[in-house]
Each structure stands twice: as C-alpha cells, then as structure tokens.
Amino acid sequence: MSQEDMLKLENQVCFALYSCAKEMTKLYQPLLKHLGLTYTQYITMLVLWEHDRLNVKELGGRLFLDSGTMTPLLKKLESNGWITRTRDNQDERSLLIELTEDGAALKDKAKDIPLQLFCRSGLSVEEALALRSRMQEVLCRIQRFQSVAEADLDG
Amino acid sequence: MSQEDMLKLENQVCFALYSCAKEMTKLYQPLLKHLGLTYTQYITMLVLWEHDRLNVKELGGRLFLDSGTMTPLLKKLESNGWITRTRDNQDERSLLIELTEDGAALKDKAKDIPLQLFCRSGLSVEEALALRSRMQEVLCRIQRFQSVAEADLDG
DNA sequence: TATAATTAAATTGTATGCAATTGAAATGCA
DNA sequence: TGCATTTCAATTGCATACAATTTAATTATA
Numbered sequence: 001m002s003q004e005d006m007l008k009l010e011n012q013v014c015f016a017l018y019s020c021a022k023e024m025t026k027l028y029q030p031l032l033k034h035l036g037l038t039y040t041q042y043i044t045m046l047v048l049w050e051h052d053r054l055n056v057k058e059l060g061g062r063l064f065l066d067s068g069t070m071t072p073l074l075k076k077l078e079s080n081g082w083i084t085r086t087r088d089n090q091d092e093r094s095l096l097i098e099l100t101e102d103g104a105a106l107k108d109k110a111k112d113i114p115l116q117l118f119c120r121s122g123l124s125v126e127e128a129l130a131l132r133s134r135m136q137e138v139l140c141r142i143q144r145f146q147s148v149a150e151a152d153l154d155g
Numbered sequence: 156m157s158q159e160d161m162l163k164l165e166n167q168v169c170f171a172l173y174s175c176a177k178e179m180t181k182l183y184q185p186l187l188k189h190l191g192l193t194y195t196q197y198i199t200m201l202v203l204w205e206h207d208r209l210n211v212k213e214l215g216g217r218l219f220l221d222s223g224t225m226t227p228l229l230k231k232l233e234s235n236g237w238i239t240r241t242r243d244n245q246d247e248r249s250l251l252i253e254l255t256e257d258g259a260a261l262k263d264k265a266k267d268i269p270l271q272l273f274c275r276s277g278l279s280v281e282e283a284l285a286l287r288s289r290m291q292e293v294l295c296r297i298q299r300f301q302s303v304a305e306a307d308l309d310g
Numbered sequence: 311t312a313t314a315a316t317t318a319a320a321t322t323g324t325a326t327g328c329a330a331t332t333g334a335a336a337t338g339c340a
Numbered sequence: 341t342g343c344a345t346t347t348c349a350a351t352t353g354c355a356t357a358c359a360a361t362t363t364a365a366t367t368a369t370a
Binding site: 003006007008009010011012013014015016017018019020021022023024025026027028039043046047049050062063064107110111112113114115117118120121122123128131132134135136138139141142143144145146149 | 158161162163164165166167168169170171172173174175176177178179180181182183185198201202204205217218219262265266267268269270272273275276277278283286287289290291293294296297298299300301
C-alpha cells in the first residue's frame with residue numbers, strides 16, 4: 001500500500017477500532033439510563049461486583065484509567081449512594097472503595113444487560129468470543145510495546 | 156455462559172474494544188506531538204487531506220462525531236492555522252472547512268505516521284487488514300441496529 | 311534516625327464526546 | 341406568498357480522558 005493510501009481514513013486500523021468502540025458503547029446508553037449509570041460508571045461497578053474493596057489504583061489498573069479519571073467518577077458513584085470511599089488504616093495513602101448495600105443490590109438490576117447488548121451487537125456467539133479474544137491479545141501487544149518504549153527512556 | 160459470568164469485566168466484548176482502542180490511540184501521541192495535533196485533530200486532517208472543502212456535517216459524518224465535538228475542534232485547527240472556516244454562499248447554514256497552505260503541507264510531515272504506528276501495534280499486515288475489516292463490519296451492524304431502534308421510536 | 315526516594319490520590323489544565331437545546335437559514339406545502 | 345417543518349452549526353451542560361503537577365504518606369537507605 002502506498003504512503004498516500006495509508007493516510008486514507010478508511011485504511012486506518014485505529015480509527016476503525018476507535019469508531020466501533022464508541023458506537024458500541026452508545027448501545028449501552030438506553031439500558032444504563034434505567035440504572036442511572038454511565039458506561040464508565042458501569043464498568044467500574046462490574047469490577048466492584050467481582051472484587052469489592054479495592055483501592056483507586058487497583059480499580060484504575062483493571063479499567064486502564066488513571067486517578068484523574070477515577071477520582072471524580074468515584075465521587076459521583078459515592079454521591080449516588082453506590083459506593084463508599086474510606087482511607088485505608090494500614091496505608092493512609094490508599095483509598096478503599098467498597099459497595100454499599102444499594103450498590104451491591106444494583107447488580108441484580110444489571111443482570112440482563114450483557115445479553116441485551118449482545119443482541120444489539122448483531123454478532124454471533126462465536127464472533128463475539130473471537131472478537132473479544134482478539135482485542136485482548138492486541139491490547140497485550142500494545143502494552144508490551146509501551147513497556148519497551150518506557151524502558152528505552154530509562155536507559 | 157451464566158448471567159454471573161457475563162457480568163465479569165474480562166468477558167465484556169465492548170470493554171475489550173474500548174480499552175484496546177484507547178491504548179492504540181495513545182500510541183499516536185508521541186508521533187503527533189511533533190505535528191502539534193491531537194488524535195482527533197489528526198483524523199480530521201486525514202479526511203481533509205483526502206477531501207478538501209467539506210462542511211461540518213459531512214466531516215462529522217465521516218468521523219462519527221457531532222457538531223458539539225466538531226465545532227470547538229475546528230476552531231482550534233483554525234486558530235492553529237491549518238484550516239479556514241467560511242459560510243457557504245449557496246447555503247448560509249453550512250460552514251465550509253478548507254485547508255490552508257500550511258494545512259495541506261502538513262500532510263507531508265505526517266506521511267510516515269501510519270507505518271510507524273503499524274510497527275508499534277505489533278500486528279502483521281494480514282492481522283491489521285483483517286482487524287480493520289472486522290471492525291468496519293461490526294460498526295456497520297451496530298449502525299443497522301441503531302437505525303432499526305430509531306425507526307421503532309418513530310412508529 | 312534523618313533524609314531521599316517512592317507511592318497513592320487529588321488537582322489542574324486541556325481536549326474530547328455526546329445529549330439536548332437554540333438560532334438562523336432553507337425548504338415544503340397549503 | 342405565508343407559515344410549518346427541516347436542516348445546519350453553535351451552544352450548554354455533564355462526563356470522561358489523560359498529561360503533568362502537587363500533597364501526603366510510606367519506604368529505603370545512608
């Protein structure tokens with residue numbers, strides 16, 4: 001492919017990924033509105049429903065989000081009554097995030113969302129599984145490159 | 156898969172897509188910094204390098220971005236001297252976006268970016284092509300569902 | 311132990327991103 | 341022609357995102 005062609009929008013892998021991710025995220029909106037959650041708040045709750053009592057760093061690490069994004073988001077979840085934010089007695093730098101009763105109970109109201117979303121995606125089960133694995137693998141490769149790039153800066 | 160399992164973060168197709176797209180976009184940052192562009196500004200320039208003289212709607216349509224995003228972004232590109240924004244004489248509602256000489260010349264400085272990014276992605280040519288096609292196809296399917304959903308609201 | 315280095319979260323500043331609304335211009339149609 | 345509808349861009353309000361910096365707490369080490 002020529003340098004000229006490589007600059008065309010339709011040939012961009014990243015743009016295809018970027019626009020597809022945005023449009024898929026929008027599919028959640030009508031479903032999440034019932035719960036009073038945004039997409040980012042929803043994935044945060046997904047983590048907490050699996051692993052209650054994480055600190056901001058652990059939570060952000062799983063979601064690939066930094067404290068600049070997590071801090072206001074968690075304050076919002078707290079003000080909505082889904083979580084509590086308390087300093088860790090063992091290490092006062094850490095902030096422990098824990099589900100409230102309401103926050104834990106919200107999981108039941110969210111239980112149909114994954115299937116609903118799957119239907120809206122128009123994917124078959126096999127396609128969805130393959131796509132997810134592929135994305136996870138590409139993400140791993142990118143992270144590997146990022147690590148190498150950082151190591152280069154150090155050396 | 157159980158309803159319980161479907162709520163786990165690692166089983167989310169959308170989160171895999173969302174996080175992968177974000178991390179891949181970050182790979183552009185060091186490359187684009189030299190040009191003084193953000194990623195969103197870069198993809199806007201990609202469109203204009205292919206099709207100069209589009210209005211905001213046409214430009215936003217190609218990028219899947221609405222006027223709320225495009226307006227400030229285009230004002231920024233204008234203030235940086237890459238584009239001009241002028242009302243269309245034929246239809247005063249439309250705002251024509253055109254490249255300046257500098258904006259057109261910037262294309263040459265960007266010509267290596269696609270290949271550089273490709274190297275950083277860790278993908279083979281075949282993988283990249285397959286991934287891009289896959290994303291474009293999934294995006295089409297999602298858009299189809301969105302259309303159906305809107306038609307339902309009308310009816 | 312005193313201090314340097316590190317770590318966690320918060321903060322600051324900038325740039326998206328989108329739903330909903332507004333205002334101006336163009337179009338449709340009675 | 342005259343008015344309702346539609347269309348386009350801008351605006352408003354809210355919620356991310358992230359780089360860079362700051363603050364407070366902890367750890368490493370001389």
